Amino acid sequence: MRILMVALAATLLAGCAGSVMDDARTKAPYKVLTSDKAEKVVAQCVQFGWQDEAVFGVDAAAYLEPRKSGGTTVYTRSAESFVDVITEASGTTLNYYAQKDDFVAKRRLAALATCL
Template identity: 80%
Template sequence: MRMLTVALAATLLAGCAGSAMNQARTQAPYKTLASDKPEQVVAQCVQFSWQDETVFGVDAGAYLQPNKKGGSTVYTRSAESFVDLETGATGTTLNYYAKHDDFMAKRRLAALATCL
């Protein structure tokens, strides 16, 4: 029963994050970046860098999932920040979205930039 409750809670949280991300995608990205590296390598690097507790403290959660339109998405709890990664002809395109233009959004962008 406890496992069922945990699974249900995780599903509900993923649904909330998904709707927040879909709403954010209707606007222009906070920043668009490009990399010569393969999409999966960049995505794993971003996920790892966003999980650094020494940089982000208790807010150091990052999750990687396939994107419905191809590519992948790395996102934080409640989708406060997320990045869509897509493979293109010249490499990987990264569209970074942040719910708030604050210190944490800039810190996540800086961590993301180290993966390019």
């Protein structure tokens, strides 16, 4: 029963985050970065960095999700911050989105930049 409740909560969270992310993608990203590393390596590194409780406190959750149009999305609860990691001919492109331009968004960007 407990596993069922966790799965249901994760599904609801993904659904809410999905609409927030779709809306954000209609605007320009907060920052666009590139990397020579493989998409999966970068995405997993970002997820790991965003889960650092010493940096982000108790809200250090980060999730991986495949994108419908290819690539991977790493996102936080309620999609306050997320990054689309996309493989392109020139390398890996990272489109970083943040709901607010605040200290936390800049800190997540700095953590993301260590994965390039």
